[in-house]
């Protein structure tokens with residue numbers, strides 16, 4: 001099972017917290033679409049084999065592309081790969097780019113899932129994040145999505161905003177409830193280095209998110225989502241039964257994927273490939289027929305660490321048999337030994353041959369996974 005990812009590296013404006021690769025200089029948009037098509041044609045012969053089960057247009061802001069630009073990328077995918085007729089085809093979109101006619105035309109292009117960068121229903125928070133849309137547009141686009149016939153979509157929300165009270169976060173989820181999205185992602189605001197937010201926190205103009213408050217938001221999220229019928233299947237992702245993300249789930253399960261565009265990553269099952277995260281350098285490489293990025297050979301322990309980090313964010317964790325098959329019994333024994341004290345303390349649980357983090361400890365998933373990291377197995 002394989003997935004195809006297009007990174008569209010343009011945004012209308014820079015959100016204060018964002019450390020993804022994007023540019024607000026959009027003059028190069030037509031040249032970039034042509035270059036990504038060219039990269040696809042160049043890499044398809046050595047790309048993932050088998051049917052593509054998902055195509056994901058992410059970024060940046062893919063909804064800044066015109067319909068004909070999107071169509072040209074999807075046509076290139078169809079022309080160069082065997083795409084499953086039932087493939088999940090997701091487009092990331094911001095509310096300020098959407099209109100009912102545009103949404104209807106997206107459906108005609110074959111886009112069957114939308115990922116909406118909504119983030120908040122509160123204008124003051126949207127302004128604080130320097131988002132390009134307002135709360136009215138957040139609500140409006142959710143109505144249009146349904147009216148356009150999209151029954152598969154996901155919404156991003158951010159919690160743990162500076163000075164955000166638990167009551168305020170409860171209000172955000174209450175605002176989401178009437179739209180009943182089949183899937184949503186809830187991310188704790190993270191202060192990434194070299195972002196505007198990091199400068200604001202360093203200068204003291206904004207407080208850093210307080211861990212205690214963020215943990216309270218997460219607790220409420222868990223309770224609320226369960227009461228609404230959502231499965232909290234990944235630390236930041238929640239879905240109604242049968243509505244889990246195909247593309248992201250494959251990524252979390254370590255399936256191969258091909259990533260195209262500046263800053264995109266690919267994985268062939270063994271080796272990772274990272275495209276240069278610079279629009280001019282990417283365009284130049286394509287024009288000159290040079291490689292667009294570099295390969296990265298992962299040491300077994302790096303693979304294992306990544307496996308633990310992604311799998312322990314899933315509600316189902318991982319199966320000991322799977323870990324042993326992938327990494328061998330020495331590494332499996334190493335992880336088992338490291339897990340013991342956490343099992344005794346109830347921070348991990350085992351059932352049906354799987355190790356996972358119980359709901360009460362899920363907020364700490366990343367830190368707990370890191371506790372198992374394999375530096376070196378003992379002889």
Ligand code: SF4
Nearest residue numbers: 011014015018059060
């Ligand atoms: S729209 Fe998305 S990718 Fe662009 S700056 Fe904002 S968060 Fe980052």
